[in-house]
Amino acid sequence: MKAIIITQPGEPGVLQLAERPVPVPAAGEVLIKVKAAGLNRPDIAQRKGRYPAPEGAPADIPGLEIAGILESVAEKKDGAGGRWKAGDSVCALVSGGGYAEYCCVPEGQCLPLPENFSFAQAASLPETFFTVWSNVFDRGKLQKGDHFLVHGGSGGIGSTAIQMASVWGCQVFTTAGTPEKCRFCEELGASRAINYHVEDFEEVMKGLYPSPALSVILDMIGGEYTPKNLRLLADEGRLIQINAAKGKSATIDLLEIMRRRLVVTGSTLRARDSGFKSDIARKLEANIWPLLSEGLILPVVHAVFPLKEAARAHELMESGGHLGKIVLEMP
Ligand SMILES: NC(=O)c1ccc[n+]([C@@H]2O[C@H](COP(=O)([O-])OP(=O)(O)OC[C@H]3O[C@@H](n4cnc5c(N)ncnc54)[C@H](OP(=O)(O)O)[C@@H]3O)[C@@H](O)[C@H]2O)c1
Incomplete structure (x- = not known):
């Protein structure tokens, strides 16, 4: 798969497109074919070498939020069926690895796309x-x-x-x-x-x-x-x-x-365990997702860049010229 990697700590130019193996979901995880990934200020800190990925997340692929189509679901430890199935459109909070064509995530951290949302709009939601x-x-x-x-x-x-x-x-x-x-x-x-x-x-x-x-x-x-x-x-x-x-x-x-x-x-969100994040996902789904579907809360996407232009997207965020969110779209 194609992914943006941090080749070394530094300026936006250290972000390069590379080939990486498609990740394999562990028990309790789903594999998502990523359509869009949101940018967040912590991605800049990670690129500069000041915010390392937590254990279990890809060390050199940034990206804390994605939207896409569920590709496969790992078998659960107890053999029970999960909520999601292949083909579902979801957005998800991830601990890293979002700037890529595929990404694994604990299934509890997924949320359905709010009604009438594009993948780019949905990818702008989870982290914030x-x-x-x-x-x-x-x-x-x-x-x-x-x-x-x-x-x-x-x-x-x-x-x-x-x-x-x-x-x-x-x-x-x-x-x-x-x-x-x-x-x-x-x-x-x-x-x-x-x-x-x-x-x-x-x-x-x-x-x-x-x-x-x-x-x-x-x-x-x-x-x-x-x-x-x-x-x-x-x-x-x-x-x-x-x-x-x-x-x-x-x-x-x-x-x-x-x-x-x-x-x-x-608090810091990224290092918290998946049980904590799944609990927030369910509270958001109950309290906030209906308000997104009704248009009472709007996604604020300032700009969308192709994945390969992640460095330009970082430059825009660092210039402070954005209002709301910046998103990367997969080829
Ligand atoms: N702890 C956590 O779990 C967690 C999770 C996500 C994000 N964060 C943190 O939350 C912050 C915002 O992240 P983001 O993704 O929303 O970044 P962002 O889109 O770049 O927003 C940062 C905002 O801060 C404003 N700002 C800069 N200096 C300021 C000042 N002195 N007074 C008031 N506003 C100022 C900037 O506006 P101007 O350009 O106009 O100055 C900009 O709108 C970052 O520091 C990030 O690390 C923490």
């Missing part, structure tokens, strides 16, 4: 939807009517979080880097998008709410954002870290955490 659900809804316990802030609103995670939280009945706030990106976030459902290059998000939020009003903040920036985030949380509020792009160290006021019973937490 699993991440946002598990962090914002499970870990952060976001409730209808809550006030929610997500940083980086115009990216893959941000555009997903804005839509999911606003459909959930929350007031959503976000930060983004240009007036165009801010408009895009507000069109997706944010009540107010703050251009972080020209406005201080803490000052803007304090202008809107003199008393701290945010129940949940989803942050991937860290560093100097952290004390500001904490000051904006309402009593019992939750700050959830999914990266620390601008600094893994921050000074925080521990007395404020005690006084206002704040929670600082975070």
